[in-house]
Amino acid sequence: MSQSLVEHLSHYPELADHATQWRHPFAPDALAGKTILVTGAGDGLGAATAKTYACFGATIILLGRTRNKLEAVNDWITAHTQTQPVIVPCDLEKLDVATADNLANSIEETFGALDGLVHHASRLGPKGPIAHYPFDEWQRVMQTNVSAAFLLNHTLFDVLDASQRAGVIHTSSSVGRVGRAYWGAYAASKFALEGLSQVFADETEVAGRIKVFSVNPGGTRTAMRKEAYPLEDPTTLPNPEAHMELYLLLQHPIDQDGAATEFATGQQVDCRDWAGTLRTL
Numbered sequence: 525m526s527q528s529l530v531e532h533l534s535h536y537p538e539l540a541d542h543a544t545q546w547r548h549p550f551a552p553d554a555l556a557g558k559t560i561l562v563t564g565a566g567d568g569l570g571a572a573t574a575k576t577y578a579c580f581g582a583t584i585i586l587l588g589r590t591r592n593k594l595e596a597v598n599d600w601i602t603a604h605t606q607t608q609p610v611i612v613p614c615d616l617e618k619l620d621v622a623t624a625d626n627l628a629n630s631i632e633e634t635f636g637a638l639d640g641l642v643h644h645a646s647r648l649g650p651k652g653p654i655a656h657y658p659f660d661e662w663q664r665v666m667q668t669n670v671s672a673a674f675l676l677n678h679t680l681f682d683v684l685d686a687s688q689r690a691g692v693i694h695t696s697s698s699v700g701r702v703g704r705a706y707w708g709a710y711a712a713s714k715f716a717l718e719g720l721s722q723v724f725a726d727e728t729e730v731a732g733r734i735k736v737f738s739v740n741p742g743g744t745r746t747a748m749r750k751e752a753y754p755l756e757d758p759t760t761l762p763n764p765e766a767h768m769e770l771y772l773l774l775q776h777p778i779d780q781d782g783a784a785t786e787f788a789t790g791q792q793v794d795c796r797d798w799a800g801t802l803r804t805l
């Protein structure tokens with residue numbers, strides 16, 4: 525990584541630590557002029573994605589459930605980058621068509637287009653056998669993890685399509701690719717999210733302006749991981765910033781030397797072995 529990029533990220537040491545190993549050194553203004561909406565932006569992978577994209581010049585729409593968490597990320601971005609985010613407090617469990625339409629209209633009026641949409645927000649729900657899985661929890665997990673993602677893709681389609689290149693990233697899970705006992709609605713919802721990702725990718729491939737991906741981050745040091753594995757030592761896990769080179773590359777497949785590394789739209793990417801799935805143009 526160039527010295528200038530090290531200095532550029534000096535206010536974000538967790539990211540700078542990983543950036544020293546990046547194979548794709550991004551220009552400091554790689555995402556300048558882009559507007560990207562991140563769901564679940566108040567915590568974990570969502571907060572890291574929002575801060576990382578802002579460090580590279582993107583204007584971030586921070587969507588999440590807990591206002592004070594969004595405000596903390598907003599304050600960090602405002603203090604440490606040249607960009608000014610927008611906060612959208614929103615409980616995705618209650619997202620309806622009218623609210624999503626209002627969001628789409630506001631983005632259209634303010635920015636004209638949306639250049640990226642990252643679906644991180646997710647509900648884990650209880651772990652237990654299907655035989656005992658509560659139906660109300662099934663519905664809450666499905667609404668948050670799948671129906672809300674569909675509704676955002678659906679209502680934001682026109683603003684995404686107005687971008688020259690819009691990256692839509694669905695954050696999935698290992699249990700969304702191979703089913704595992706006791707993961708209930710969470711696993712089923714991630715399988716559905718993978719399906720949504722592939723259908724959306726297929727529908728938008730010919731026009732070529734919207735690129736759609738699913739990403740499995742694998743075990744990562746966040747609150748959700750702690751909820752799923754309370755006895756695990758979190759220090760054995762990578763932090764969210766470990767995955768940010770990939771999340772950057774999916775929004776901006778060009779490094780500072782002008783080399784392009786584009787993933788095929790619709791691709792299922794696994795953070796732990798993404799180097800092996802790259803297609804260098």
Ligand SMILES: NC(=O)c1ccc[n+]([C@@H]2O[C@H](COP(=O)([O-])OP(=O)(O)OC[C@H]3O[C@@H](n4cnc5c(N)ncnc54)[C@H](OP(=O)(O)O)[C@@H]3O)[C@@H](O)[C@H]2O)c1
Pocket residue numbers: 563564565566567568569570587588589590593614615616617618643644645646647668695696697698740741742743744745746747748749
């Ligand atoms: N960490 C891992 O090991 C791991 C592994 C595989 C996949 N993933 C996936 O990675 C993504 C990010 O999770 P994370 O690990 O970063 O967990 P996290 O730190 O717990 O973040 C989850 C985020 O989702 C938000 N959220 C939950 N329900 C919501 C709702 N109804 N409306 C709006 N926002 C809501 C949370 O908001 P609040 O903060 O307000 O609760 C939080 O910001 C998820 O899609 C998860 O399935 C994580």
